[in-house]
Structures are given as structure tokens and as C-alpha cells.
Amino acid sequence: MSGEAKLDDIWLAAGVRTPFAKVDGGLSKLDVFGLSVPVVQAMMAQLGGKKPDFLTWGSVAPDLGFSNLAREICVEAGIDLTIPSFTTILACSTSMVSVFSAAGMLDGRGRELALIGGVESMSHVQVGLGHRLSNWLRHMLQARSLGDRVRLLGHLKFGDVRLDIPSVQNRATHKSMGEHTEEMAKTWGIPREEQDAVALASHQGAVRGWNEGFFDDLVIPVGGVARDLIPRADTTLEKLGKLKPAFDKTSGRGTLTAGNSSPLTDGAAAIWVATRKGLERLPAGVPRVRLVDWDVGAIDLWHEGLLMWPAYGIPRLLARNGLTLGDVDLWEIHEAFAAQVLCHIKALEDRDFVRQKAGVETDLGRFPRERMNPNGGSTALGHPFGATGARILSQAVKELAVRPAGSRAVVSICADGGQGTIALLEAG
Incomplete structure (x- = not known):
């Protein structure tokens, strides 16, 4: 399904997030509430006593202690409880699909501004009893x-x-995301060296972004942590090349490692979705861009690469907007694994794949790798499942908002189950 109605008046405004840290690391003392509440409170403080028309929040790891995480976070945050709130989930696309849901609900008839976000505390994943024992x-x-x-x-x-015990594994196939991506890497012939190069660029972009102040107004201190703990300034291709395969350890052909894969991560992130009128409630300095188009889609997970849907959706998104790969000024592609990113790129540049699989006859041209993830991606920054959508969209909004009017960005996230989400943004 694709978004077309009212998108001429839907805007995204950059939100804030916590620093990201590896599981059992610097944020391990904070659960989903400890991570989410400071983010919600910081977002609400921007409104100066006003309020959003509704709030959505999402998390992927299940918890038996509540059914509507969003509402419980509102209660814990001490905000106006007349704000309706509901919880969303779509694997790694959780808070991105929340943005699309909000875009469809904003109607200019009293619904003008939505607070969207997500969280993951992998350090506090609940273990449950089996159904028969329960x-x-x-x-x-x-x-x-x-x-x-x-x-x-x-x-x-x-x-x-x-x-x-919850695991990062597809229920139907019984394979982890890493195992599925190893299969994709072998199918598409993605060498280890190229994966390590993407990972290195991600770390270098993230470190540069922090050093140059890019993240200063996107990240708030939480739990005594003031900046992301995962990016490594000292990593090199040589160091990455010494790491052992993490998923295919027996065939001798494994290429995915801890260095070129996103780590299990703790963190929370938020973003604003608004009509033009709704933007009036936000401070003038908050970066904002227009949401031009979006897509949520799925492929047959038994016969296609589990994390490959964005390679099917992006050509369709571009074609219906009359664009080629080179017409997009900024690409923010979620790096679940460097190999998955490279599989997407290789598919997008393959005219037979685009024609036969995506159903698009247009020659999309070369993918401009130099325009991808300039301030780092999930490999370096981390990947708290429920928070990644808000993180990557806010990052794209800030990057795009300072560019000339009409500049475009495509944001892409792959998700478990053979699904995914993509968005086309435009500087106003």
C-alpha cells in the first residue's frame, strides 16, 4: 500500500533520542520506561505548554507487564493524560510505520500534530514460561x-x-536475521571486503557527525550517558578484517561479523509528524521537511531474501514520482547488516531485477553511494528495534532541511518477515 492522500500537507520535524549503547552496556540499568520517559518529556518541553493531538510508541521485544506501552509511558512521564496514545509494532520498521499511520490520521480537523517514537531495552528482555507450562x-x-x-x-x-526466550529469529524459518542475510550475501555475491568498507564508512560518518556537532540537538543525556557509545574512532579495515564470522561459522564462506552487523542495542527515539498548521506549535528552529510519499510492503519470505523488500519498493516509489536513483540527494538506508545494504544496492542497479521483480521498466541508473548515510548508520550508531525508524527519519530530516528547497531524500528500513518501509522526503 502507498500513501497518497493529503501528503501535500504532511511534514516531519526532527525529534530527540537517547544515546544508543550496546546491550548490557552503558544504558543497561534503564528499562523501556527509563529510556522513553526522558525522550517524551524533552519532546513535550518543545511545545511550551501545548500538546500533540495523539502519541504513538512502539517496541519489538514483548513484555507481559503491560499491553499498551504508549499509554504507560505517558503516565510515567507525567504528561497531560487527555492525549490519546497507542502502541505499534512492525519489527525494525516499528516507529517508521507509526509515522505513516500518523500521516493518515492527521486531517486538519483538530488532528494536526503527532508525537511518534519507539524504544528497545535489550538489556531487559523478559523470559516467559512456555504455553503448556503457563x-x-x-x-x-x-x-x-x-x-x-x-x-x-x-x-x-x-x-x-x-x-x-525471545530471540532475533524468524518464527517461521527458525533462522536468525544474520543467517538469512548470509544467504542473501551468497546469492548476490557480496564479498566480505565490501561489507567491512560499508561498516568502516558508517563508523567514520558517525564519529565525524559527533565531532562536528551534528548530533548535539538530536541526542539528550540519559542515565549519565551523553553520546552514543558504539561508534569507534579507532576502527580500520584491518581490524574489521580480523573478526571471525558471526553466523556462518562452519562453511568457511561466512562473511557477516560483529563488525559489519548492527549490534543489539538499548535506546529510545522520537519524531514529530504534523500538518503545516501543526508545525506552528513547534519552535521555529526545529528542522522540518515534507513527506512526499511512502510505502509499506512485503515479499514471499520463503522464496526471496528475507530483508530484501526495500529493493522491490524503492524502484516503485521512484517510478511513480518520476525519479531515478541519481535524482535523490540523500539516502538513509538502515544498516541491519552491511551485506543487506549492498544486496539492496546491487539489486537497484540490476535492470533485470528492477524490471522482473519490482515491475519497473525505467532505467534507474547508478546508485550514488557517496550520498548514503553521511552521519553514520545502524552498524555504527546501533539498532534499538523500536527506535530505529524515529532515529533514522529524524537524522534524515536534519540532514535534508539545510539543503536547497526541492532536495530529496529516500529513507529505507528492512524488517523481519520479508517486510519493510520506505519514505520520500523533500526540503521545503
């Missing part, structure tokens, strides 16, 4: 007599005693 325990607690309890004890089987 059912047995529930019946045991409901038993009204000793005899009933004794009878139920006989119903419990050794195989029922198990824990459900």
Missing part, C-alpha cells in the same frame, strides 16, 4: 482442592517445562 500453572492456581492439585501434578510432563 496453562498448567494457571489451572493449578485455580484448583479448589488438594485432590485437584494432585491430579494436575500428574498432567505435567517433563517436556512441558520450558522457557520462552
